[in-house]
Amino acid sequence: MERYEPLKIEQKWQKIWEETKPFRATEEPGKPKMMLAEMFPYPSGAGLHVGHVRNFTIVDVLTRFYTQQGLNVLRPFGYDTFGLPAENYAIKTGTAPQDVTKTNIANFRKQAKRLGYAIDWNREINTSDPEYYKWTQWCFLQLYKKGLAYQKESYQWWCPEDQTVLANEQVENGKCWRCGHEVEKKKMKQWFFKITEYADELLEEIDSLEWPEKIKTMQKNWIGRSVGAEIDFEVVGGAPHITVFTTRPDTIYGATFLVVAPEYTALDSLLTDDTREKVLDYKATALKKSEIERQENKEKTGVFTGSYAINPATKEKIPIWVADYVLAGYGTGAIMAVPAMDDRDHEFAEKFDLPIVETELCDRDLFGTPKVTYRMRDWLISRQRYWGCPIPIAYDKDGNPHPIPEDQLPVLIPEVDDYKPDNSGRSALAKAKDWLKVTINGEEMTRETDTLDGYACSSWYLWRYASPHDEDAAWNQDAIKYWEPVDYYCGGDHAVAHLLYIRFWCKFFADEGYLPFREPIKRLLYNGYINAPDGKKMSKSKGNVIDPLDVINDGYGADTLRTYEMFIGPYDMDAAWDPRSVGGVYRFLNRCWTLAFATEYSRTDKTINIRHKTIKKVTEDIHRYNFNTAVAALMEYVNELYKSGATEEDVITLAKLIKPFAPHLASEMLEKLSADDEWPQWDEKYLVSDTVEVIVQINGKLRAKLTVSADDLNDEKKITNLALADEKVQKYTKSGVKKTIFVPKAKLLNIVI
Numbered sequence: 008m009e010r011y012e013p014l015k016i017e018q019k020w021q022k023i024w025e026e027t028k029p030f031r032a033t034e035e036p037g038k039p040k041m042m043l044a045e046m047f048p049y050p051s052g053a054g055l056h057v058g059h060v061r062n063f064t065i066v067d068v069l070t071r072f073y074t075q076q077g078l079n080v081l082r083p084f085g086y087d088t089f090g091l092p093a094e095n096y097a098i099k100t101g102t103a104p105q106d107v108t109k110t111n112i113a114n115f116r117k118q119a120k121r122l123g124y125a126i127d128w129n130r131e132i133n134t135s136d137p138e139y140y141k142w143t144q145w146c147f148l149q150l151y152k153k154g155l156a157y158q159k160e161s162y163q164w165w166c167p168e169d170q171t172v173l174a175n176e177q178v179e180n181g182k183c184w185r186c187g188h189e190v191e192k193k194k195m196k197q198w199f200f201k202i203t204e205y206a207d208e209l210l211e212e213i214d215s216l217e218w219p220e221k222i223k224t225m226q227k228n229w230i231g232r233s234v235g236a237e238i239d240f241e242v243v244g245g246a247p248h249i250t251v252f253t254t255r256p257d258t259i260y261g262a263t264f265l266v267v268a269p270e271y272t273a274l275d276s277l278l279t280d281d282t283r284e285k286v287l288d289y290k291a292t293a294l295k296k297s298e299i300e301r302q303e304n305k306e307k308t309g310v311f312t313g314s315y316a317i318n319p320a321t322k323e324k325i326p327i328w329v330a331d332y333v334l335a336g337y338g339t340g341a342i343m344a345v346p347a348m349d350d351r352d353h354e355f356a357e358k359f360d361l362p363i364v365e366t367e368l369c370d371r372d373l374f375g376t377p378k379v380t381y382r383m384r385d386w387l388i389s390r391q392r393y394w395g396c397p398i399p400i401a402y403d404k405d406g407n408p409h410p411i412p413e414d415q416l417p418v419l420i421p422e423v424d425d426y427k428p429d430n431s432g433r434s435a436l437a438k439a440k441d442w443l444k445v446t447i448n449g450e451e452m453t454r455e456t457d458t459l460d461g462y463a464c465s466s467w468y469l470w471r472y473a474s475p476h477d478e479d480a481a482w483n484q485d486a487i488k489y490w491e492p493v494d495y496y497c498g499g500d501h502a503v504a505h506l507l508y509i510r511f512w513c514k515f516f517a518d519e520g521y522l523p524f525r526e527p528i529k530r531l532l533y534n535g536y537i538n539a540p541d542g543k544k545m546s547k548s549k550g551n552v553i554d555p556l557d558v559i560n561d562g563y564g565a566d567t568l569r570t571y572e573m574f575i576g577p578y579d580m581d582a583a584w585d586p587r588s589v590g591g592v593y594r595f596l597n598r599c600w601t602l603a604f605a606t607e608y609s610r611t612d613k614t615i616n617i618r619h620k621t622i623k624k625v626t627e628d629i630h631r632y633n634f635n636t637a638v639a640a641l642m643e644y645v646n647e648l649y650k651s652g653a654t655e656e657d658v659i660t661l662a663k664l665i666k667p668f669a670p671h672l673a674s675e676m677l678e679k680l681s682a683d684d685e686w687p688q689w690d691e692k693y694l695v696s697d698t699v700e701v702i703v704q705i706n707g708k709l710r711a712k713l714t715v716s717a718d719d720l721n722d723e724k725k726i727t728n729l730a731l732a733d734e735k736v737q738k739y740t741k742s743g744v745k746k747t748i749f750v751p752k753a754k755l756l757n758i759v760i
């Protein structure tokens with residue numbers, strides 16, 4: 008080869024890796040392990056985008072780095088394949104989601120291979136593969152057996168466009184996260200996982216994790232622990248009493264009215280013929296608002312129910328109102344309003360002319376019973392979708408749910424002709440008439456037609472990676488003990504939902520004896536987004552999307568793309584794509600190639616200091632995830648080698664250090680130099696920087712010479728202190744120093760006495 012030809016080099020090494028499978032991982036008891044994974048992608052039809060490449064390359068850099076350091080490394084790969092895009096496409100075109108998924112996975116796999124990732128392709132998983140979702144169903148049944156999967160009738164966010172229920176975190180500003188359509192509230196029977204059972208532990212163990220503080224705080228706020236009391240208020244006229252949740256039971260003497268949420272279950276019992284219509288109108292309006300809107304600091308709204316309660320402290324009759332600033336799913340959905348103490352209540356009292364009474368505080372424990380409440384709700388998991396994991400439940404004649412026996416798993420997704428949900432909002436599974444019928448213990452039953460939230464499928468996939476082909480268990484005990492918990496997990500999304508759900512399942516399965524650890528992910532890297540060159544989000548409609556495969560095929564190659572995406576900025580910050588900088592990285596790799604293939608090596612080792620300095624810098628930077636500065640240090644090193652002349656050892660070191668970023672080029676260089684890829688070590692003795700001599704004059708006469716580090720020439724204070732501490736200087740300065748003048752260029756310090 009006469010010049011750097013990335014496409015040729017990359018093809019050669021990818022073929023070698025395909026054949027020799029160097030990234031296959033097997034348990035080696037006694038040898039230290041390292042497991043790394045990215046948040047597995049949804050394989051969309053559009054293929055990999057630059058965001059995937061950033062995410063995957065971070066994991067790849069760490070994978071190769073630790074492999075070169077001699078650890079037993081596992082880096083698997085998978086696809087999160089259930090979900091709406093494939094189903095919507097199926098509804099539109101009639102193509103089976105199974106087929107679309109297969110095509111998309113093949114494309115993703117090809118592209119990931121084209122990027123040279125060090126993946127153990129023997130551990131590839133796909134959540135819509137029956138071999139996989141059989142075990143998702145098994146997981147559901149374990150939760151069901153322990154009462155942690157249950158059904159409840161409740162108001163749910165409903166997207167009329169997608170015809171599906173949405174969880175709270177899938178509603179963004181009152182709109183569906185997928186399609187952007189305004190959402191509504193609808194009362195339905197739904198399946199939930201009882202994540203609240205683990206609220207305390209989920210909260211307490213956050214601090215032990217090596218996760219970004221930002222994510223830890225988001226999870227804490229999401230769980231939202233609140234310590235207070237529940238207090239019962241009798242209702243005048245015999246309607247059921249109202250229980251309020253308060254964090255300030257000591258303010259009860261100032262409670263001059265009660266407020267219940269519009270969704271309050273016993274609302275009807277509070278209404279009178281005079282108030283009913285007005286209250287129900289109000290309720291209808293309130294149901295259309297999102298919780299976020301209801302908590303915004305807008306003018307308060309509300310109506311009087313017509314009923315009164317008795318304040319157990321003052322024994323006074325106080326009115327009961329309904330208002331949407333009280334939320335249904337929090338606490339008990341009812342509050343005691345203390346307008347003298349609480350701003351929201353104060354505003355409400357002023358607007359509706361309700362009494363505001365200043366009182367003394369009482370003992371917190373006088374009224375009610377202590378109670379801890381969480382902002383987090385149970386996890387709503389049923390979806391009225393076809394393209395999801397079927398919930399393994401069937402109903403008898405009376406409508407009672409029964410689990411599908413484990414030996415009848417998987418409950419396969421039936422083929423249908425038409426993927427549209429039926430008019431009642433049930434998924435297309437309801438149209439598979441034969442499939443619907445099932446016999447359990449000799450009794451005819453009807454299958455559940457809801458499927459599981461995709462987050463259920465991703466709540467255990469990291470454990471499947473330990474033994475992806477196990478036919479007898481979701482995960483193998485020996486394998487999981489060796490490989491997990493995951494050492495590094497990298498993604499740029501799902502700070503709360505996925506990362507909380509997987510922690511919840513981990514704790515549950517640890518309690519059941521299936522996992523030997525209680526936290527699934529030791530270290531989390533939360534990477535930033537890559538934006539278009541104009542700084543805007545990349546999107547097809549704006550026509551500003553950079554296709555990573557174009558960058559490769561334009562001749563730059565995968566190594567340039569990978570190295571560029573690590574160089575683009577701190578990994579956890581958003582960054583804008585810069586085509587000129589891509590060219591710069593390409594030229595840098597070109598220079599590396601030239602050093603290995605078209606350079607006469609220098610025989611004097613003038614670069615020993617910078618070589619050791621670079622080894623240290625790159626090693627420590629990768630440890631601290633400072634991938635961008637590691638690349639910058641390598642660029643500086645190459646500049647220095649061009650200036651001072653490179654030895655063979657310099658170039659071998661360069662190839663080893665650059666291998667995590669540009670593995671094809673590095674492999675080519677190491678082959679040429681007949682060197683292995685073992686990570687190089689630095690020796691501290693070469694790290695001292697050059698020294699210079701500073702002349703010290705006292706009243707114009709030379710009195711001393713100081714030997715200082717060249718870096719210290721920028722530090723006037725340090726040089727002055729060194730001089731004043733010098734024995735020879737001190738002989739002359741006993742009478743005191745009037746002033747000092749330092750001239751760095753002349754390496755001269757003047758002392759006036």
Ligand code: ANZ
Nearest residue numbers: 233252253254255258332333334337338340345348349
């Ligand atoms: C009386 C009171 C007096 C309150 C006072 C606060 C201050 P956190 O800290 O967020 O848990 N509250 C209770 N349930 C509610 C609901 N479903 N919707 C809206 N507000 C609700 O807040 C708990 C406090 O928020 C509770 O304590 C209650 O008001 C209100 F000086 O009760 B407090």
